[in-house]
Amino acid sequence: MMEEILNFNRREFFRSSAILTTGLLVPFYSFGGKKFETAPDPSTLAPNSYLRIGTDGHVKVLLSRCELGQGIWTALPMLIAEELDADWRRVSAEHAPAAIEYYHTMYDTQRTGGSTSVVSEFDRYRKAGATARYLLVQAAAARYKTDMASCRTENGVVLVGGRKIAYGDLVQDAAKLTPPTDVPLKDPSAWKLIGKSTKRLDTPDKCNGKAIFGLDVRQPDALVAAVARNLIEGSKVKSYDREKALAIPGVKEVVPIPQGVAVLADNFWTARRGRDALNVQWDLGEYASLSSEGIWADYRSRADKGGIVAVEAGDVDKTLASAAKVVSVEYYQPFIAHAPMEPLNATVRLGSSKCEVWTGTQTQTDDQNAAAEITGLPKEQVFIHTVFLGGSFGRRNITRSDFVREAVEVAKASGKTVKTVWTREDDIQGGRYRPAFLHRFKVGLDKEGRPIAWKQVSVGQSVMTGGPFEKVAVINGVDQYSIEGMQQAVHVKALENKKIEVNTTVLPIGIDNWRAVGLSHTIFAMESLSDEMAHAAGKDPLDYRLMLYRDEPRLAGVLSLVKEKSGWGKTMPKGRGLGVAAFKGMGSFAALVADVTVNGKELKVHKFTCVVDCGIAVNPDGILAQVESSVGHGLSATLYSEVTLKDGKVLQHNFYDYKSLRIEEMPEVEIHIVPSREKPGGIGEAAVGQVMPAVTNAIYAATGKRIRSLPVYSNL
Amino acid sequence: MITLKVNGVSYGVDVPDEMPILWVLRDVLGLTGTKFGCAAAQCGACMVHLDGDGIRSCVTPVARAADREIVTIEGLNDAIGRSVQAAWEEVDVPQCGYCQSGQIMAATILLRENPAPTDDDINHAMSGNICRCGTYKRIRAAIHLAAKT
Numbered sequence: 001m002m003e004e005i006l007n008f009n010r011r012e013f014f015r016s017s018a019i020l021t022t023g024l025l026v027p028f029y030s031f032g033g034k035k036f037e038t039a040p041d042p043s044t045l046a047p048n049s050y051l052r053i054g055t056d057g058h059v060k061v062l063l064s065r066c067e068l069g070q071g072i073w074t075a076l077p078m079l080i081a082e083e084l085d086a087d088w089r090r091v092s093a094e095h096a097p098a099a100i101e102y103y104h105t106m107y108d109t110q111r112t113g114g115s116t117s118v119v120s121e122f123d124r125y126r127k128a129g130a131t132a133r134y135l136l137v138q139a140a141a142a143r144y145k146t147d148m149a150s151c152r153t154e155n156g157v158v159l160v161g162g163r164k165i166a167y168g169d170l171v172q173d174a175a176k177l178t179p180p181t182d183v184p185l186k187d188p189s190a191w192k193l194i195g196k197s198t199k200r201l202d203t204p205d206k207c208n209g210k211a212i213f214g215l216d217v218r219q220p221d222a223l224v225a226a227v228a229r230n231l232i233e234g235s236k237v238k239s240y241d242r243e244k245a246l247a248i249p250g251v252k253e254v255v256p257i258p259q260g261v262a263v264l265a266d267n268f269w270t271a272r273r274g275r276d277a278l279n280v281q282w283d284l285g286e287y288a289s290l291s292s293e294g295i296w297a298d299y300r301s302r303a304d305k306g307g308i309v310a311v312e313a314g315d316v317d318k319t320l321a322s323a324a325k326v327v328s329v330e331y332y333q334p335f336i337a338h339a340p341m342e343p344l345n346a347t348v349r350l351g352s353s354k355c356e357v358w359t360g361t362q363t364q365t366d367d368q369n370a371a372a373e374i375t376g377l378p379k380e381q382v383f384i385h386t387v388f389l390g391g392s393f394g395r396r397n398i399t400r401s402d403f404v405r406e407a408v409e410v411a412k413a414s415g416k417t418v419k420t421v422w423t424r425e426d427d428i429q430g431g432r433y434r435p436a437f438l439h440r441f442k443v444g445l446d447k448e449g450r451p452i453a454w455k456q457v458s459v460g461q462s463v464m465t466g467g468p469f470e471k472v473a474v475i476n477g478v479d480q481y482s483i484e485g486m487q488q489a490v491h492v493k494a495l496e497n498k499k500i501e502v503n504t505t506v507l508p509i510g511i512d513n514w515r516a517v518g519l520s521h522t523i524f525a526m527e528s529l530s531d532e533m534a535h536a537a538g539k540d541p542l543d544y545r546l547m548l549y550r551d552e553p554r555l556a557g558v559l560s561l562v563k564e565k566s567g568w569g570k571t572m573p574k575g576r577g578l579g580v581a582a583f584k585g586m587g588s589f590a591a592l593v594a595d596v597t598v599n600g601k602e603l604k605v606h607k608f609t610c611v612v613d614c615g616i617a618v619n620p621d622g623i624l625a626q627v628e629s630s631v632g633h634g635l636s637a638t639l640y641s642e643v644t645l646k647d648g649k650v651l652q653h654n655f656y657d658y659k660s661l662r663i664e665e666m667p668e669v670e671i672h673i674v675p676s677r678e679k680p681g682g683i684g685e686a687a688v689g690q691v692m693p694a695v696t697n698a699i700y701a702a703t704g705k706r707i708r709s710l711p712v713y714s715n716l
Numbered sequence: 717m718i719t720l721k722v723n724g725v726s727y728g729v730d731v732p733d734e735m736p737i738l739w740v741l742r743d744v745l746g747l748t749g750t751k752f753g754c755a756a757a758q759c760g761a762c763m764v765h766l767d768g769d770g771i772r773s774c775v776t777p778v779a780r781a782a783d784r785e786i787v788t789i790e791g792l793n794d795a796i797g798r799s800v801q802a803a804w805e806e807v808d809v810p811q812c813g814y815c816q817s818g819q820i821m822a823a824t825i826l827l828r829e830n831p832a833p834t835d836d837d838i839n840h841a842m843s844g845n846i847c848r849c850g851t852y853k854r855i856r857a858a859i860h861l862a863a864k865t
Binding site for chain 2: 224339393661
């Protein structure tokens with residue numbers, strides 16, 4: 001989808017880039033002769049911004065993307081190590097600072113998101129490694145007075161004649177050479193590391209307590225702050241009891257900020273007690289009676305009225321009238337919170353000439369801009385120190401840097417170095433949710449059950465409006481992410497009679513990216529609908545999809561394989577059923593089959609069989625991990641996740657009422673990766689949206705009960 | 717002043733009796749391997765061992781640990797704990813990794829009490845530890861692996 005959106009307005013979107021015949025992006029940033037904004041250690045070989053080789057032979061890879069669990073700490077170093085012929089045991093990674101040379105090759109900002117990290121860095125990081133290798137070989141050839149062609153490299157050494165020269169011994173010579181502007185890359189047949197399952201470089205420190213997450217950042221001069229804020233945008237503080245908070249031993253300061261009121265203390269426990277003592281009263285204005293019921297009633301009435309036409313062709317009403325069958329359905333999906341394990345936090349030290357921020361973030365440039373705007377400092381004087389993210393699922397990829405912005409405000413208002421920490425309740429009730437959506441369809445089928453007319457109204461908030469991608473993502477008033485992947489679906493694209501309308505709602509509830517963004521709700525609608533169309537046509541739901549998606553060969557490919565691997569079609573005991581869902585997204589294709597048993601109000605998900613085609617699989621075990629995670633995290637959302645409102649307040653608080661999947665509910669997961677030489681696609685978000693309809697389609701197969709509203713446990 | 721023994725080292729801490737152990741470890745002693753996830757005994761990210769028992773340090777007042785022995789992930793160095801960590805590395809369990817200190821502390825208690833746990837035993841012992849990344853399949857595999865070593 002992003003690719004297709006990008007095509008709309010390429011010139012505006014890219015700083016400067018070109019499309020290779022492979023379709024991969026070539027970055028603007030040249031490798032030769034660039035003056036680095038982040039000065040390398042002079043004793044290392046630093047041919048570009050992405051790696052450093054020490055005289056000890058150690059290769060340090062600087063990551064333009066952040067590690068939030070998706071495995072980029074390992075996959076990006078693999079790309080460099082492959083072309084460098086590095087000794088993998090002597091490769092390490094660290095987060096790069098915020099600087100222009102680490103800007104995303106597709107977005108004009110330093111950002112991790114859209115499952116694009118490997119996709120967008122596949123060329124740049126390989127070239128970075130190849131450039132360093134070239135210099136080391138050049139240095140070796142010069143030292144032994146031979147030509148470069150007679151040198152080979154492997155495992156961190158240059159082989160010249162019978163000699164083996166360690167990279168570290170060549171670093172000082174190589175550092176004096178001018179990096180080439182372009183270097184050839186290996187033929188894929190020569191790859192030793194790419195395509196080989198490789199252990200994560202961050203695992204040991206994540207098993208011994210040494211890994212530093214944002215919450216673990218300790219600055220000796222920092223106080224800890226808890227902030228009273230309100231979900232409802234535009235709400236105002238009416239009153240609070242400053243003295244009561246200050247009376248708690250250990251509370252140092254109480255400061256108002258635009259977001260609410262901050263209490264600063266020696267430690268978080270005290271700060272939180274201080275905040276509780278504030279007893280802040282809020283004026284919610286016109287939203288004091290906002291409720292989920294009211295929101296849904298409004299959404300239904302908007303669906304009746306229609307919206308802005310996103311796509312229209314032929315005469316959909318006339319074709320519907322002549323259809324052999326009409327499938328008329330609507331699907332509801334609630335607001336959902338991300339609930340990453342690590343509550344949000346940021347540490348800020350603000351001086352007269354610079355501002356330092358330590359946090360787990362996906363949006364370094366936006367954070368710099370936010371801090372610059374608040375402090376009046378130039379953006380270049382805002383230093384973002386990225387640390388491990390204790391999960392995100394999109395919560396740390398936020399349009400307006402909400403938690404960093406708030407921490408900078410607290411530092412500014414208090415004049416103190418400060419670490420702001422959110423509670424779990426703050427997280428569940430703090431917004432930036434996946435927006436609630438209603439998708440209503442009328443699909444006409446011909447006598448063979450094939451769709452001939454498609455009428456759709458989608459109602460919900462726009463994720464991209466007001467954000468950095470608005471210009472490319474919101475087209476003629478329609479946020480393409482509200483209907484992500486829908487009009488592009490092969491069976492919709494081909495239709496001659498169709499009308500898709502989008503009614504964009506405006507609510508004072510902050511919404512933002514949630515893992516898979518639009519696909520987190522559109523796949524549930526699309527793949528529930530395909531199932532319902534199949535049943536209306538009297539066809540097997542998987543075979544029906546093979547017919548429907550036949551002109552999308554890679555999608556049909558994953559479907560065919562999942563049919564074989566899942567034992568599709570076998571006789572199931574009473575109450576047990578298989579459900580399938582397949583969709584294309586993030587440049588990849590995934591088909592999932594869920595195997596469930598339903599007993600009254602109880603559901604057991606036995607197994608997921610997953611087939612993914614994500615092009616070149618850089619680290620296959622990392623891909624398996626992401627698909628396992630898609631099932632585990634996606635199943636939480638499918639079964640439990642729902643944020644509801646009454647009287648302008650969120651009714652959920654913590655993991656006891658915003659439930660998460662637990663180990664006994666984790667199904668068996670069997671995964672097959674389709675071997676491919678296609679360019680890499682994303683994988684962190686490519687198999688999440690399919691989990692929800694695979695489960696509800698399986699429930700239908702087991703019981704005949706069709707679930708059209710999520711989460712399952714509120715609707716079973 | 718409360719005297720605590722953490723990972724074999726004695727500390728005197730001047731904090732209120734009711735302050736949870738979690739915040740004493742993290743914000744007073746600077747031992748940040750133990751994680752804050754919910755502050756409501758829901759997620760297990762804060763699990764430490766108190767005299768060998770697994771406890772939720774986010775809801776356990778520090779006074780309860782006075783003159784007793786706390787072991788955190790930083791000090792987990794008995795044979796079973798090490799075998800659990802090694803299995804976690806072998807299976808490459810962590811993704812974001814934030815919950816894994818608590819998962820490892822819980823798995824260590826399980827294997828001390830039950831050297832050959834079944835899947836049901838694992839479910840029972842590990843149900844209190846949430847992993848939002850959904851690494852449960854690998855947690856299970858790593859526990860079985862550690863049991864064999």
